[in-house]
Amino acid sequence: MSSPGPLGRPLGPLRPSPLVEQATDHLREQITGGQWPVGTKIPGETTLAKTLGVGRSTVREAVRALAATGLVQARQGAGVFVIADRPHEDWPTRLRRAAVTDVYEVRMIVEVEAARLAAERRTEDDLVALDGAMAARRAASSWGDAEFVDADIALHRAVVAAAHNPVLTDLFAEFAPALRQGLIDLVDLLDLRTAHPGHGEDTHAALVRAVVAGDAQEAARTARAELEATLGMLRGA
Structure with a gap:
């Protein structure tokens, strides 16, 4: 039967x-x-x-x-x-289901260390990439929220890439899609770009300068401060 x-x-x-x-x-x-x-x-x-x-x-x-x-x-x-009545979720699925603040906390841990390593390891090619990513983010200040967030993420990706650690690069690649929509919603919800279309330009420029200067301590400090500020807004949204 x-x-x-x-x-x-x-x-x-x-x-x-x-x-x-x-x-x-x-x-x-x-x-x-x-x-x-x-x-x-x-x-x-x-x-x-x-x-x-x-x-x-x-x-x-x-x-x-x-x-x-x-x-x-x-x-x-x-x-x-x-041995279980529910299947384990793979990493991308868990990220998609996680709260954006939880993902952002882990992202902050990854990126602060990435910024420190980037300042120590950046190459001439990395400096060119960072300069281009910063210019693209600045140009995106006149674009829509989604395009601006994409340019922002691209700049952070360039910093992580400059760390020359493939595991950090892969981790960031996993985080980015899970963060993107949450950041777009945040920008729209808090109307962050009305008064300042290039929201966060000063802190991002400071981060790039620290990496270019090879100042690992300042790069990590700046990355932490910038990411903590965004995390605070996400928690309060």
Whole structure:
């Protein structure tokens, strides 16, 4: 007899291709729907293959997919057991779901250190890139809010790139999309650019000057002050 799925959906034979994805979805539903609670040993490959109407290799791949999301775990000699009823979220998904203030706090930690390293490691190419990014941000003061925020983020990206640490660069690349809309909303909500279209130009120019001058302490201090000011506005918005 086939096991019931959520809302009475039976665990029965699948349609043709893509079988692995379908098998994964069916098995996941047994877990997230409560049919296989945490601690349950799921049926073996042979049983599942027969129930789903697929080959054992398809079942094996589906179970691997479930294991990758933290739902099940194979125990040598004992079988496969349910260890969670909700899948782990990957890093980009967690960032999208996180509060913008939480993301910004971590961004601040990353960028302050990046600014310090940038002042110590910047090359002539970096100086050219920073000068161009600062000029683009200044020019964007006459553009719309979204374009201005994009230019602002591009300047910060240039500072991070000048640190020449690929991990910091990748972290910033992950943060940027999660921050972008929150910053656009902040600029619009607080009407930050009405009186000062190039909002924050002085602090950003000071940051670039510190990096160009090779003053690591001043670069870190300036980055922290600028980012803390924005974080304060986000918290109060």
